[in-house]
Amino acid sequence: MTESRTQRVLVVTDAAEPSKSLRDAIRHRAEAGDAQFRLVVLNPARAELHLLHPERHDRAAAAEVTLRSALPQLELAAHAPVIGSVSVRHDPMDAIEETLFAEPVDEILLDVPAHHLSSWLHQDLEHRLAHFKIPVVTIRHEA
Numbered sequence: 595m596t597e598s599r600t601q602r603v604l605v606v607t608d609a610a611e612p613s614k615s616l617r618d619a620i621r622h623r624a625e626a627g628d629a630q631f632r633l634v635v636l637n638p639a640r641a642e643l644h645l646l647h648p649e650r651h652d653r654a655a656a657a658e659v660t661l662r663s664a665l666p667q668l669e670l671a672a673h674a675p676v677i678g679s680v681s682v683r684h685d686p687m688d689a690i691e692e693t694l695f696a697e698p699v700d701e702i703l704l705d706v707p708a709h710h711l712s713s714w715l716h717q718d719l720e721h722r723l724a725h726f727k728i729p730v731v732t733i734r735h736e737a
Contacts, residue, residue, distance in 0.1 A: 603632070603703060604701070606634050606690055606702065617671040624673050630674065633678035634681050635678070638657050639652075639654070651682075661679075661680060681693075704731065
């Protein structure tokens with residue numbers, strides 16, 4: 595008999611306040627099997643700002659406050675504690691790579707807007723993450 599272990603799910607979003615779609619996706623994943631959720635919110639500062647620029651840290655601190663107040667909603671959806679933080683990174687690929695190098699991840703849930711041109715060129719986030727050989731689920735929002 596094979597014993598299943600808790601799956602470590604990395605959730606990446608660009609909004610510190612979770613959308614209904616994100617909460618629903620976490621609830622659905624939690625109901626599908628034992629999962630531990632790690633939420634990374636992308637830094638809301640402009641992408642062109644240097645990592646040490648004060649605005650990047652100020653915007654991250656404000657997003658962290660929003661995230662802390664939103665965590666109970668996510669934990670209710672996950673039926674378990676959710677580890678959440680705001681990344682110093684603005685780019686989702688950078689934030690994901692930084693997390694993957696720091697901790698083990700079995701699955702990725704993406705809640706970031708798609709860029710139409712990058713999808714055409716197969717340079718979208720899902721294709722860029724394929725080399726990690728980790729299942730990626732993109733959350734689709736209601737229109």
